[in-house]
Amino acid sequence: MTFGEKLLNAASTRGRLCVGIDPHESLLTSWGLPVNVDGLAEFSRACVEAFADTVALVKPQVAFYERFGSAGFAILEETIQTLRERGCLVVSDAKRGDIGSTMAGYASAWLDPASPLSSDAVTVSPYLGFHSLDPVFELAEQHGRGVFVLAATSNPEARELQDQQNADGVSISQQIVDQAAALNAPYMAQGKAGNIGVVIGATLSKPPRLSTLGGAILMPGVGAQGGTASDVDEIAGDMAHLAFPNVSRSILATGPDIAEMKNSVAKTAADFPGFPRS
């Protein structure tokens, strides 16, 4: 089964919501935790308790683990493994991007079933060209895992590069979306969602067209950053059933109490219902 189909199944009961695990310094401090690997471990365990049986897609932010080197990565491994064992899908937010055998190394790190960091999906960055990412697309196809390619992000510094148009007037972000759509086309022809998703900010005034994507859409910018449920639906259009808003700050702000975080997840997910699956 493709990652897109797994995600639609999960959303049918849990809603179309992606919740981040973002153990940055200020959040560790506001939870009363030390800013070290012990704090990181405790933060991660609380998130696993709160999200593993409530959220369709959980997104650990790799940078906040990497900051603590190998000790941080050991906690990330445990976090990913426990979340997946307990039944939710995990996208590791790594934004990796390289070429050839190096890209294959990253693909293996995040999507190979035998890797200690093995995740359901990974985020990648296309500055080296969309098809420099082929090794991760191939591994995803092989194992029914997912890839989210950065396309149009919501940060203001991104516009200069991502909105730039080619001679035909097609923006870089639209080119990325169209190339992802081409990889999903064989699945879409069968009425199914493919493995290749994109990242699209929910606060964009001129987002790329997504109507033929046929894969999942990760949408940061909802909640604290201003994006609403109707923004998500409007940007995603025909692909709204595949749009997964990423909400982190407002949910993590209700921690470390696990029941409070579960409540916050339930309230937020109610704004983004999934669709029944046959």
Next chain:
Amino acid sequence: MTFGEKLLNAASTRGRLCVGIDPHESLLTSWGLPVNVDGLAEFSRACVEAFADTVALVKPQVAFYERFGSAGFAILEETIQTLRERGCLVVSDAKRGDIGSTMAGYASAWLDPASPLSSDAVTVSPYLGFHSLDPVFELAEQHGRGVFVLAATSNPEARELQDQQNADGVSISQQIVDQAAALNAPYMAQGKAGNIGVVIGATLSKPPRLSTLGGAILMPGVGAQGGTASDVDEIAGDMAHLAFPNVSRSILATGPDIAEMKNSVAKTAADFPGFPRS
């Protein structure tokens, strides 16, 4: 002292050469090593022996360590620390790129003196916009560390994105170079090299202009991939003293014998002499 100045000092005695540590599967196998963390550790130790007192700039490829999760990162930490203790500069080839506090997390991971992965420099990727990388530029300035921003890479899939021109006819890769140059300008005004470098393929037929960069240039594509010493000089122009070709395959192919690798380094470095420093 800036990273650029440290690099010029190192090059004055060791030559302008960056040698990669690329423990990919086929190389481990051809060295007679197992494809696991033990093989990774032995490969890395041999590279440290061969390069630490011969090469100006050593570039471990993070993907090949990440592939083994936290256990791989532990070996990477040891490799970086030993190389630096023994007197060479280390650029971790991580190609990270994110925004805000997440980018600050990556900056801290690779450039904070207290991090177990603390390196002299790190490679970063600008798909989220050049100034999304500000947190890593700021940390580099603070500690005299270096950043190499991907600008014009040598892989064919990159052309489509990196050569795309804005309304003024300026390519994306040139925009990246110009923005890096702006950060180095205060140092260049004093006749010094700054902290912000770029990555430029040595095999490009239409490279961006580098004459005002004022920072280091990492140039993959030399040696096995076809780039020559005269290509490096021609592309770098006025900045040739700051151009560091990255040669990995041809040197690593002479391993695991350490004396052979040292010989290969000496021969290669002779093609890229540094300049005396006052």
